[in-house]
Amino acid sequence: MKFPYKMSRRLFTSATIAVGLIAGAGVSAAEKIKVAAIYTLPVEQQWISRIHKALNTAAESGAIEYTYSENVANTDYERVMREYAEQGQNLIVGEVFGLERAARKVAKDYTDTAFLMGSSFGPVAPNFSVFDNWIHEPSYLTGMVAGSMTKSNVIGMVGGYAIPEVNRLMHAFMDGARDVNPDVKFLVNFIDSWYDPPKAKESAFAMMDAGADIMYAERFGVSDAAVERGVKAIGNVIDTSADYPGTILASAIWHMEATIDKAIANAASGNFEAADYGQYSFMAFGGGSLVLDESLVPGDVATAVKTKEQEILDGLFRVNVNDARPESDG
Amino acid sequence: MFDILQILLSESFWSASLRIATPLIFGVLGALLCEKSGVLNLGIEGIFVAGAMVGWMAVWLGAGLWGAVLAAALAGALFGLLHGILTVPLGLSQHVSGLAITLFASSLSYFSYRTALPTVSSPPRIGPFQPLDIPILSDLPFIGPVLFQQTALTFLALFCVFLVWYVLNKTALGVAIKAVGDNPNSVDAQGLSVYGLRIGAVMAGSALMALGGAFLTMSAFDAFFFGMVNGRGWICIALVIFASWRPGKALLGAILFGAFDALQVRLQTEVGAFVPSQVFLAAPYILSIFALVIAARRAEYPRALLTPWFKGQR
Numbered sequence: 001m002k003f004p005y006k007m008s009r010r011l012f013t014s015a016t017i018a019v020g021l022i023a024g025a026g027v028s029a030a031e032k033i034k035v036a037a038i039y040t041l042p043v044e045q046q047w048i049s050r051i052h053k054a055l056n057t058a059a060e061s062g063a064i065e066y067t068y069s070e071n072v073a074n075t076d077y078e079r080v081m082r083e084y085a086e087q088g089q090n091l092i093v094g095e096v097f098g099l100e101r102a103a104r105k106v107a108k109d110y111t112d113t114a115f116l117m118g119s120s121f122g123p124v125a126p127n128f129s130v131f132d133n134w135i136h137e138p139s140y141l142t143g144m145v146a147g148s149m150t151k152s153n154v155i156g157m158v159g160g161y162a163i164p165e166v167n168r169l170m171h172a173f174m175d176g177a178r179d180v181n182p183d184v185k186f187l188v189n190f191i192d193s194w195y196d197p198p199k200a201k202e203s204a205f206a207m208m209d210a211g212a213d214i215m216y217a218e219r220f221g222v223s224d225a226a227v228e229r230g231v232k233a234i235g236n237v238i239d240t241s242a243d244y245p246g247t248i249l250a251s252a253i254w255h256m257e258a259t260i261d262k263a264i265a266n267a268a269s270g271n272f273e274a275a276d277y278g279q280y281s282f283m284a285f286g287g288g289s290l291v292l293d294e295s296l297v298p299g300d301v302a303t304a305v306k307t308k309e310q311e312i313l314d315g316l317f318r319v320n321v322n323d324a325r326p327e328s329d330g
Numbered sequence: 331m332f333d334i335l336q337i338l339l340s341e342s343f344w345s346a347s348l349r350i351a352t353p354l355i356f357g358v359l360g361a362l363l364c365e366k367s368g369v370l371n372l373g374i375e376g377i378f379v380a381g382a383m384v385g386w387m388a389v390w391l392g393a394g395l396w397g398a399v400l401a402a403a404l405a406g407a408l409f410g411l412l413h414g415i416l417t418v419p420l421g422l423s424q425h426v427s428g429l430a431i432t433l434f435a436s437s438l439s440y441f442s443y444r445t446a447l448p449t450v451s452s453p454p455r456i457g458p459f460q461p462l463d464i465p466i467l468s469d470l471p472f473i474g475p476v477l478f479q480q481t482a483l484t485f486l487a488l489f490c491v492f493l494v495w496y497v498l499n500k501t502a503l504g505v506a507i508k509a510v511g512d513n514p515n516s517v518d519a520q521g522l523s524v525y526g527l528r529i530g531a532v533m534a535g536s537a538l539m540a541l542g543g544a545f546l547t548m549s550a551f552d553a554f555f556f557g558m559v560n561g562r563g564w565i566c567i568a569l570v571i572f573a574s575w576r577p578g579k580a581l582l583g584a585i586l587f588g589a590f591d592a593l594q595v596r597l598q599t600e601v602g603a604f605v606p607s608q609v610f611l612a613a614p615y616i617l618s619i620f621a622l623v624i625a626a627r628r629a630e631y632p633r634a635l636l637t638p639w640f641k642g643q644r
Contacts, residue, residue: 041556187599206595
């Protein structure tokens with residue numbers, strides 16, 4: 001299967017170049033690369049929605065041809081990766097948190113295909129690159145907001161799974177809160193599911209019963225619980241403030257565009273190499289940003305947070321990275 | 331220890347237990363009804379998903395909340411009809427058919443969801459059932475918040491416990507359903523339709539299962555998402571054995587499971603630094619297995635469970 005495909009793509013490429021030369025036209029049409037994405041959950045899920053959005057934007061701009069498969073089980077993921085690679089997709093984007101080793105094996109078999117995968121581990125030469133939502137910087141800033149505004153000094157955090165990308169943002173958030181309020185205590189809970197809002201809600205209720213007055217809403221369901229009990233919440237990855245008016249104090253937003261655009265440009269120019277694209281989620285690259293609801297956050301807190309934001313952007317402050325599992329304060 | 335006692339005595343803990351138990355009450359009653367008639371319904375997990383999707387989708391399309399509950403129940407009954415036809419007159423393996431129904435119902439639900447809403451960025455929300463604030467009763471100490479600040483569907487679940495108990499134990503229909511699950515030949519000798527009774531019981535049971543799913547999207551949360559049922563249906567299959575096919579004990583089992591779950595959430599927060607969260611997440615299941623081991627010894631299985639019956643064959 002591999003050999004004929006290789007031939008055909010080589011043929012296709014030379015044919016298009018020939019056509020381009022003969023016609024004397026630009027090569028822009030020939031550069032439109034094929035991108036496939038494979039998601040383990042539906043595209044509505046927060047984290048995935050950011051990648052989907054960036055790829056859709058790229059498709060609308062005409063840079064790529066975009067196809068995707070959603071809701072692919074981890075056990076089936078390898079097969080879908082292979083299918084897309086066999087089809088001749090130039091770039092395959094996805095998430096391999098549940099099949100780190102297997103995904104790298106697949107990439108090895110298709111060295112002509114570029115892989116850009118959300119992963120807890122590193123890139124593998126020649127074609128397996130990784131990314132992640134490195135929005136620990138805005139998370140730190142939202143932590144400052146929460147730490148300044150909690151009255152009970154108890155902040156609740158409900159997470160999905162305790163994997164590095166979740167832990168890292170939680171720690172950054174906790175650091176931010178502790179730096180402005182050393183007395184703050186955290187309640188941490190994992191529901192071991194990416195999407196079980198009723199369960200996330202129950203976890204949040206339990207924390208509010210234990211005194212939490214600000215909730216770190218890592219999962220769907222937490223902000224709903226906050227609305228019901230009239231407490232405040234901190235958003236993560238997407239901006240949900242319109243869905244929960246008067247509840248979301250601040251959110252750490254992830255923008256995947258910087259990462260995707262870089263990967264597409266590299267793949268289109270034939271310069272795709274195994275690299276860690278994590279930095280393109282940093283604030284300096286526009287990959288992460290802070291949203292503050294200024295009607296809910298007092299002016300002095302907002303000012304302090306914005307000052308810190310500028311320090312991060314200027315490279316004067318670095319948010320610590322800690323991938324260890326966060327724990328409740330006793 | 332003191333912490334656990336404090337948790338067990340708090341009204342919010344019991345209120346949460348009943349909330350978590352509600353979908354399980356529907357599910358376990360549904361599974362009980364099917365099995366009482368002699369048909370194991372492993373389609374339960376998928377029927378939960380279908381109920382969750384149809385109920386939510388009906389509200390989203392403009393139906394009233396109770397109309398949507400009815401729609402979810404009907405959807406469940408239809409999958410029950412399919413399972414009934416496959417396993418009763420055709421006598422196919424109840425395990426295989428049930429698992430196929432689970433796969434089919436959950437995939438079909440997601441397919442319909444995606445077809446109806448191809449490009450949404452987040453699952454659209456509906457106005458779900460709100461907690462009933464019953465005057466006076468809701469203000470009672472302890473009992474008020476636990477019992478009377480639940481949503482209407484929780485009351486419906488509790489009423490269904492009574493209804494299923496009443497039908498099974500106080501009506502001729504109930505006698506016939508139990509008989510068809512114990513000794514279908516005797517029912518046939520009475521001139522009653524074994525097929526009709528079994529298919530009917532499976533349809534009614536499946537409708538109840540779908541209500542369990544509908545609770546998730548119309549009361550516990552306000553949107554549908556693939557995977558949100560998250561194994562709740564399977565729990566019910568175990569709870570039926572725990573309940574020894576008795577509606578009252580089914581209620582007890584569901585609430586016990588809900589309480590374990592509510593407890594693990596609270597304990598995880600309290601002592602999460604010393605014990606991995608997975609231990610707590612697994613705890614309700616481990617405790618259910620223990621409860622099963624103890625309860626199943628005295629379980630009174632419907633004697634014709636899993637046994638197909640064909641007219642004219644003895």
